Amino acid sequence: MREISNDTTGFYDAIAEYYPYFYRDWETQLQREGLGLRALFRNRGVTTVLDASCGAGAQAIPLAQLGYQVTAVDPSFGMLRKLETFAANYGILPRLTYRQGDFVNLPSIVDGPFDAVITKGNALPHLLLDSEILLTLRNFHSLLRPGGTLVVGMRDFGVFMEDRPRMIPGFVHEPDDDEPGEDVVTFETWEWYDGPPIIASQSLFIVTGRGKDYRVIRRTVSYRPLSTDEVKVVLLETGFEDIIDQPDRAERVIVARKPLSADR
Numbered sequence: 001m002r003e004i005s006n007d008t009t010g011f012y013d014a015i016a017e018y019y020p021y022f023y024r025d026w027e028t029q030l031q032r033e034g035l036g037l038r039a040l041f042r043n044r045g046v047t048t049v050l051d052a053s054c055g056a057g058a059q060a061i062p063l064a065q066l067g068y069q070v071t072a073v074d075p076s077f078g079m080l081r082k083l084e085t086f087a088a089n090y091g092i093l094p095r096l097t098y099r100q101g102d103f104v105n106l107p108s109i110v111d112g113p114f115d116a117v118i119t120k121g122n123a124l125p126h127l128l129l130d131s132e133i134l135l136t137l138r139n140f141h142s143l144l145r146p147g148g149t150l151v152v153g154m155r156d157f158g159v160f161m162e163d164r165p166r167m168i169p170g171f172v173h174e175p176d177d178d179e180p181g182e183d184v185v186t187f188e189t190w191e192w193y194d195g196p197p198i199i200a201s202q203s204l205f206i207v208t209g210r211g212k213d214y215r216v217i218r219r220t221v222s223y224r225p226l227s228t229d230e231v232k233v234v235l236l237e238t239g240f241e242d243i244i245d246q247p248d249r250a251e252r253v254i255v256a257r258k259p260l261s262a263d264r
Contacts, residue, residue, distance in 0.1 A: 001105050005128045009075050011204075011221040012055070016078035018206050018217075019056040021173050021184045034062025036248060037118065037151065040255055044149050046115040052103060052140070053123030056082040064092040071110055072098040103127065103136040112143035120153030122251065124231065125223040128199065133224075133231075137238045144258040150240060152254040157200070158227030164192045175210075182210045192225075200225045228252045 020026035037059060047069055051060045054072035056079050064070045064087070074080055080098055087093040101109035103119075104127075117140045127133045140150050170186030185207040193199045199222055206217040228245050231254060235243055240256035247253070 001108070004102055004104050004132055006126050006222050008126050008221055009077070011219050012074075012076035013078035014217070014219045015204060015206065016056060016076065016082045018184065018186075019079070019082055021171065021186055021206070023058075024171055029058060030062045030065075032249075033059050033120070034066050037063060038066055040151060040253075041116060041149065044116070045147070046149060048115045050106075050110060050112070050114040050117045050143060051119070052106060052117055053119040053121060054083060054098065055079045055121055055123075057086050059118060059120055060096060060098075061086055061090055061092065064095045065090065070096050071114070072096060073101050073106065073109060074098075075100065075102040103139065104132055106136075106139045106143060110143065113145035114143055114148060115145060116149040116151065117144055118151040118153075120151070120251065120253075122153070122155045122223075124152055124154050125157065125226045126221070128197065128222065128224045130197075133226075133234060134238070137234055137240075141238050141240065141258055141262075146258060146262050147260045148258045150235075150254075150256045150258070152231060152256075153248060153251040154226070154228065154231070154254075155250070156228045156252040157223070157225030158229060160200075161198075161225060161227075164190070166190055182208045183214075184208050198225055199223070228254055 023029040049063055049068050049070050051070060051072045054060045054074045060070050060072040077100060080100055083098060087096050099109050127136060166189060168188040173184040175181035187205050189203045191201040201220060201222050203218055203220045208215050232243050235256050239262060241259050242257040244255050245252055
């Protein structure tokens, strides 16, 4: 297996248990992700989907619920364990295949071709080197059938590079007064390091507690602050076509197509 320059497994293993708290409403997020992807897949002949950065299942679970055949891959064992728990709770575990692995080693982990490959949740910018980004997009291309669809969801760092924000708010989750449980508060702080390449370091804070007593968890991970324009250039170089870029709440979504004439 080829090693990558930015090992994110410790970060995601540590935060997996709190993953639903990174959304305003987890159930609503699942519905939105499923319906949004189904809209993107309409009239594209999609039945088999590779979720190449599945996390706890924000996309894989609703796609399986909608009847797609989903193969889910993630380097974090903690996230895959959370995915398994959610999938069992939603009754779709038999319709979901999941594997542990990362972008650059995908061809040795799963067998294509797939009708669609997706990566959302800002996973692609974890790749720090140009060579890793190019290899990953080539892997996506090779695992798609001719005419297949690629969906990349990521934060467009291009809009952040001018101001380079130091803090980004998250969410506050509070149980009802008559229910057991704790408050959970999330937010992010950022450090920016000039390169080349420029590297952005995110510290994710998870604050839990109730009343006067709170605990803080801090975990840090690195990103290559890519713009969607940079990614679209590499997609063209890799052989994708019909590339579009559109907003999707906290992310931008890039949709591209593998040419019908392309060899696998």
